Amino acid sequence: MQKIQMKTPLVEMDGDEMTRILWQQIKDELILPFVDLKTEYYDLGLVEREKTKDAVTMEAALANKKYGVAVKCATITPNKQRVEEYNLSEMWKSPNGTIRAVLDGTVFRAPILIDSIKPAVRNWKKPITIARHAYGDVYKATEYRIPGEGKAELLFTAKDGTEMRQTIYDFECAGVLQGQYNKDSSIRSFAHSCFKYAIATKQDLWFSTKDTISKQYDQTFKLIFEEIYQNEYKDEFEKLGIEYFYTLIDDAVARVIRSEGGFIWACKNYDGDVMSDMVSTAFGSLAMMTSVLVSPDGNYEYEAAHGTVTRHYYRYLKGEETSTNPMATIFAWTGALRKRGELDELPDLVAFADKLEAACIQTLNDGIMTKDLAGLVEDKSAVTPVNSMGFLKAIRERM
Ligand code: NAP
C-alpha cells in the first residue's frame, strides 16, 4: 500500500508518563503504517525540559507559531513533589501555560460521544463545546488575607501620573481581598477565536458572563464580543445559518441543561475551567474529552484534556496490565492531521483522519473498550473490556 503523503510537518510535542507510552503505541499501530508522517519533534517530557532549562518548551511553542499545527501529549506540571521525584533545578512552569502565552489562544473542549454511553443529562444528543478564555482573571489575581481592621482601596496610576482611587471596603475585622485584571487585547483575541471556530465547525456560539453584577469588568467582555460580531462576523454567520447570542451565565446554565447540545459555549477563564469539568463528566469521561488551542491568527494545538494518568503509569512500571483510554490522544492526532490536510489541500490526509476516528467509534460501538468506559455502559453483556494495546489492535483491524 502506498502511504499518504504530507507537505508541511506537524509540530509533535511528546510528553510524560502513561500518555508518553500511549503516544508511541498510537503512532506505531495507527499512523505510521498508513501515513508517511512528517513531524518536527520536540520532547516536552520533564527530563528533557530539565536538561534544556525548559528552552525546549519555548522552541516548540515558536514552531507551533511557524508551522500552524501542533499535536501535544500530556505533560507533567511540576509541583513540589515532582521537583523531588525528578530532581529538578527549578519548578518549571506548566508547558500549556507557556504555549498559551505564545499563541494567545482560546481552549476549545468537546466530548466524543458514543451510543452505548448515555449522557447524565438525558436530552443532550450532540456534543457541547466549551470555549475557555485562557488568560487573566482569578488565574493572575493578586490577593491578601487581611489581618484585621483597616481600609482597602483600589488604585490605578496612569502613565501621566493621574490616579483613580476608590475604597473597596473599610474592614472592621479580618477578611480577604483580591485584585483581578484582564486586557482588551486578550479579550479581543478570545472573541476572534470563538467566532472563527464557530464558523469553522458551523455551530451556534453562546457567550455568557455576569455583566449585571460586574458592570465594568464583565460588561467589557460583552461589549467587545458584540462589537466584533457586528463588524466582522455577522454576515458570515447569517450566510451559514448559525447564531451568536449573549446571555447571563445563570440563564446560560439553565439553557445548556435543557438543550440538545451541538453548540459552542464561550466562557470566561474561571467559568470555563469549572464548566468544562462539569460538561465532560456529564457526557461520560475525561478520557473522552478532546481539546484544541486556537490562536486568533489561526494556529492550532491539539491535545487530550486529561493529564499523564500517573496512577496507571506506576502500575505499568511494575509490569501490571493497564487499561488506559487512548481515545482523546488519538483524536488529538486526527484533529491535527485533518487540520494539516485542510491547510495543505491534501484530501487523502483529511480522509485518513476521518477514517481513523470512524474506526475508533466503530470499535467502541462493537463493545470493545478500556475499563474506564466499560464501567459506564449499562448493558454489560455487550462489552469486552480490553487493555490499551488490545484496544489499539482492535482499531487497527477496523482500519
Ligand atoms: P489525570 O492524568 O487526568 O488522571 C486522573 C485520573 O483520571 C486517573 O488516575 C484516571 O482514574 C482517570 N483518567 C484520566 N485520563 C484517563 C485515561 N485516558 N484513561 C483512563 N483513565 C483516565 O490527572 P492527574 O492524575 O491529576 O494528573 C497527572 C499529571 O498530569 C500531573 O502531573 C499533572 O500536572 C498533569 N496534567 C497535565 C495536563 C496536560 O498536559 N494538559 C492536564 C492535566 C494534568 P483512575 O486512576 O481512577 O483509573
Ligand code: MG
Ligand atoms: Mg479544571
